[in-house]
Amino acid sequence: MTIREAKLEDAEVINQLNTYPLNHDYPLEETRNQLNYLLSSPVNKVFVRIVDERVVGYIQLSEYVCTYGPKLMNVMALVVDENIHGQGAGKSLLNHAEQWAKENGAKGIRLNSGVERTEAHKFYEHQGYERVKNQVNFRKLF
Template structure:
């Protein structure tokens, strides 16, 4: 079992995890473009978990800096293939992300999790994360 930095070749597996594990459908071509940007940006990172040559999970982190709090890394995605859940993969990815964040000088991690993802909430609490507040997520596309 290996956790490593993602490569462009991982995009099909990442896109599948986005769709199946996170319910975020997105065109593969556009996902490829986003991954290329993430991999070129020092403020972003995407790690994958590989078992026997197959990507079974990933964690994506991005710098979160504001004028009203500590420097953090934002977990933008943590996904594990359903067939590989409850094997410590999510925990391993999260710990790997935490270590990378520390190495970058961040003081912690933050993340958002959909209200309906109650199992994920239990997981994060078990890993020492505390619920800070409830929010409504807004977006405007151009």
């Protein structure tokens, strides 16, 4: 088991993981462009989990800074191949992200999880995360 920073060559596997099980259907070329940007950003980080020389999951962090609380890292995505659920891949990615966040001055981790992802909620609670509030998510694309 290895966790390393993502590379641009990981874009295809990340895109596949986004499509299933996360249900984010997004063009591969756009995923590659976004990953390229994230890899060069000082306030974003993407780590991948390797098993048997194959990427089986990833976690994406983004700096979360506001005027009403301490600096946190925001988990933008955490996904593991469903064929290896329950084998510790998600937990190890989350632990790795937490350690990286501490080393980079964050006071904690925050994340949002879709209301329908009840198994993910149980996982996060088991990892010591507490449910803070319910929200409605808005978006406007240009």
